[in-house]
Amino acid sequence: MTRLISKKLLIILLIxxxxxxxxxxWLGVKILGNENLEAPSKYSAVYLQTGDIYFGELSxxxxxxxxxxxxxxxxxxxQNQAQLGIAPLKNSFWGPTDKIYLNPKQVVFWTNLRKxxxxxxxxxxxxxxxxxxxxxxxxxxxxxxxxQNINQNNPATNQQNKSNTEQATSSExxx
Numbered sequence: 001m002t003r004l005i006s007k008k009l010l011i012i013l014l015i016x017x018x019x020x021x022x023x024x025x026w027l028g029v030k031i032l033g034n035e036n037l038e039a040p041s042k043y044s045a046v047y048l049q050t051g052d053i054y055f056g057e058l059s060x061x062x063x064x065x066x067x068x069x070x071x072x073x074x075x076x077x078x079q080n081q082a083q084l085g086i087a088p089l090k091n092s093f094w095g096p097t098d099k100i101y102l103n104p105k106q107v108v109f110w111t112n113l114r115k116x117x118x119x120x121x122x123x124x125x126x127x128x129x130x131x132x133x134x135x136x137x138x139x140x141x142x143x144x145x146x147x148q149n150i151n152q153n154n155p156a157t158n159q160q161n162k163s164n165t166e167q168a169t170s171s172e173x174x175x
Contacts, residue, residue, distance in 0.1 A: 040112035041120045043068075047108045054100065055086065055123065058110060064102040070123060086122065 044058035046066060056066035069089040077083050090098045113120050122128050 038114050038116060041115045041117070043113045043120050043123055044110055045113060046102065046110045048102075049106045049108055054089070055113070055119065056100075064104050064107065065099055066102065067099040068123070069098055069100050086119065088126070 056069040070086045075083045
C-alpha cells in the first residue's frame with residue numbers, strides 16, 4: 001500500500017515539475033525573446049521654458065542633468081525650406097562638454113522616448129546621420145559658421161558690439 005502511494009506521489013510531483021518547467025520556459029521566451037519596442041528607451045526629451053528641446057540620458061540625482069546631449073537645429077536647404085535635424089551639443093562652436101545640468105524650475109516637461117522612435121535609432125547609431133545628405137554634417141558646418149555670420153546679418157547687433165568694444169577699450173585705457 002505504501003509503495004502504491006509513493007508511486008502516485010512521485011508521478012504527481014513529476015507532472016507538477018514538468019508543468020512548472022514548461023511554464024518557466026514559456027515565460028522566459030515571452031519576456032526575454034520579444035523585446036517590447038514601445039517600451040521606454042534610456043533616452044529622454046526635455047522641453048525648457050526657453051523653447052529649447054534637448055535629448056539625452058536623463059538623470060535626476062543628485063541634480064537634474066542630461067548626458068549624451070543632442071539638440072534640435074533648424075536649417076535652411078537650397079530651396080529655402082526650413083529643415084529640422086539633430087546635432088550633438090558637444091559639436092557646438094562654443095565647445096561644451098557632453099553633459100548639461102538643468103534648472104528644475106525651467107523644465108516645462110520631460111518624457112521618455114520609445115525604443116522604436118526614429119530619433120532613438122539615430123541617437124544610438126549616429127552614423128545613420130552621416131550616411132545620406134547628412135543632417136549632422138550640414139548643421140555642424142552651420143554651427144561653425146554662426147559666429148562669423150551672426151554680426152554680419154544684424155546691423156543692430158553690429159552697433160551694439162561696436163559700442164561694447166568701445167566701452168571695454170575705454171575702460172581698459174582708464175586702468
